[in-house]
Amino acid sequence: MKNEGIEGTERFLSPDRGRGLRAVRHFAVGELVFACPAYSYVLTVNERGAHCEHCFTRREDLFKCGKCKQAYYCNVDCQRGDWPMHKLECVAMCAYGENWCPSETVRLVARIIMKQRVTTDRTPSERLLLLKEFEAHLDKMDSEKEELNQADIAALHHFYSKHISDLPDDQALTELFAQVNCNGFTIEDEELSHLGSAVFPDVALMNHSCSPNVIVTYKGTVAEVRAVQEINPGEEIFDSYIDLLYPTEDRRERLLESYFFMCQCTECTTRSKDKAKMEVRKLSSPPEPKEIQSMVHYAKNVIEEFRRAKHYKNILFSLELSLLEKMGAIFADTNVYMLHMMYQAMGVCLYMQDWDGAMSYGEKIVQPYSVHYPTYSLNVASMYLKLGRLYLGLEKKSQGVRALKKALAIMEVAHGKDHHYVAEVKREILDQK
Numbered sequence: 001m002k003n004e005g006i007e008g009t010e011r012f013l014s015p016d017r018g019r020g021l022r023a024v025r026h027f028a029v030g031e032l033v034f035a036c037p038a039y040s041y042v043l044t045v046n047e048r049g050a051h052c053e054h055c056f057t058r059r060e061d062l063f064k065c066g067k068c069k070q071a072y073y074c075n076v077d078c079q080r081g082d083w084p085m086h087k088l089e090c091v092a093m094c095a096y097g098e099n100w101c102p103s104e105t106v107r108l109v110a111r112i113i114m115k116q117r118v119t120t121d122r123t124p125s126e127r128l129l130l131l132k133e134f135e136a137h138l139d140k141m142d143s144e145k146e147e148l149n150q151a152d153i154a155a156l157h158h159f160y161s162k163h164i165s166d167l168p169d170d171q172a173l174t175e176l177f178a179q180v181n182c183n184g185f186t187i188e189d190e191e192l193s194h195l196g197s198a199v200f201p202d203v204a205l206m207n208h209s210c211s212p213n214v215i216v217t218y219k220g221t222v223a224e225v226r227a228v229q230e231i232n233p234g235e236e237i238f239d240s241y242i243d244l245l246y247p248t249e250d251r252r253e254r255l256l257e258s259y260f261f262m263c264q265c266t267e268c269t270t271r272s273k274d275k276a277k278m279e280v281r282k283l284s285s286p287p288e289p290k291e292i293q294s295m296v297h298y299a300k301n302v303i304e305e306f307r308r309a310k311h312y313k314n315i316l317f318s319l320e321l322s323l324l325e326k327m328g329a330i331f332a333d334t335n336v337y338m339l340h341m342m343y344q345a346m347g348v349c350l351y352m353q354d355w356d357g358a359m360s361y362g363e364k365i366v367q368p369y370s371v372h373y374p375t376y377s378l379n380v381a382s383m384y385l386k387l388g389r390l391y392l393g394l395e396k397k398s399q400g401v402r403a404l405k406k407a408l409a410i411m412e413v414a415h416g417k418d419h420h421y422v423a424e425v426k427r428e429i430l431d432q433k
């Protein structure tokens with residue numbers, strides 16, 4: 001098969017960042033740059049029954065696989081389409097019962113191995129970059145990453161060796177897991193709830209910037225890349241790999257740790273937003289720089305703990321209030337570490353169905369969010385969306401409509417005017433008339 005490329009863009013070699021993607025024509029804000037079907041994907045276990053395993057459609061009338069009773073589908077076509085992948089898990093889930101617990105990365109890698117066996121040609125997901133070309137950065141793995149890598153390989157053997165004959169050798173698997181860790185994507189819904197994991201080779205070709213000119217959203221299992229800044233011919237196309245809420249030092253640490261590079265984007269070199277992001281409470285006797293530093297250190301540790309803990313909600317039940325109080329003595333309410341804690345606290349409220357509590361955290365978060373994040377941000381859109389839906393649930397009609405309209409303005413650019421999420425929000429607004 002001939003390499004057709006992606007119209008309006010080209011793969012190139014950037015002197016500082018290695019290979020990347022650049023525009024060969026102008027793209028306006030909101031314009032679709034390209035779409036990329038997933039090479040392989042997997043629905044997260046928690047969303048079973050709410051989304052179709054095959055096409056990721058969210059609906060209530062799905063029917064379940066008669067054998068394992070765990071996978072759900074729109075119809076027979078979706079079930080049939082999914083079988084080559086589902087068969088890796090269907091029987092094993094019955095056999096292992098409660099003890100069936102491979103991580104999502106392991107599940108995704110099993111699917112990639114199967115897909116590689118049945119495809120010889122370049123797939124429609126690899127018009128510019130082949131999965132085999134993914135960086136693995138094996139030379140930069142520390143002992144912790146190596147341990148995780150070995151555990152993944154062991155789990156793959158444990159849960160999948162019966163259904164995948166002749167698994168690749170350990171060296172090949174080490175590389176494949178490392179490639180997926182550096183190049184994998186998580187698929188999220190319009191409120192940024194996690195739906196699954198996937199690989200989109202062409203999307204992975206883009207380099208990172210903390211001031212990205214495109215945003216990636218999902219339509220089912222297809223990734224869509226839209227311009228959120230004007231892009232001129234010759235300019236490099238950047239998406240963001242990380243949450244952009246945090247100050248430069250934190251973003252750089254995260255990028256170095258997960259993607260092994262030092263970010264030199266305009267945001268990281270000018271640090272224009274750092275001061276507002278680190279705002280300290282205005283007090284008659286302002287805190288010493290030392291005090292501030294130690295609180296920043298403390299906050300970063302807590303955030304790291306949350307990131308590593310699987311069941312963060314458990315930690316929060318006990319820590320949430322004292323944490324906020326402790327940090328609030330030094331940090332202003334608009335400080336990003338405070339916002340991080342409030343976001344977590346809002347998550348706990350939603351989980352406990354404390355709608356008033358969730359709403360009051362949301363109200364505190366949303367304004368500073370729109371200052372700290374770029375103009376078009378999925379984090380800001382999803383916060384307005386959650387808040388708007390909370391308002392409507394609490395019969396606060398005009399506030400609800402106002403918040404949903406704010407979300408809509410961002411989503412029409414980031415998701416595109418014809419996205420089903422945009423249509424849903426429009427319907428929610430119309431229902432209030």
Ligand SMILES: [Zn+2]
Nearest residue numbers: 052055074078
């Ligand atoms: Zn379906």
Ligand SMILES: [Zn+2]
Nearest residue numbers: 065067068090
């Ligand atoms: Zn099944």
Ligand SMILES: [Zn+2]
Nearest residue numbers: 210263265268
């Ligand atoms: Zn940067």
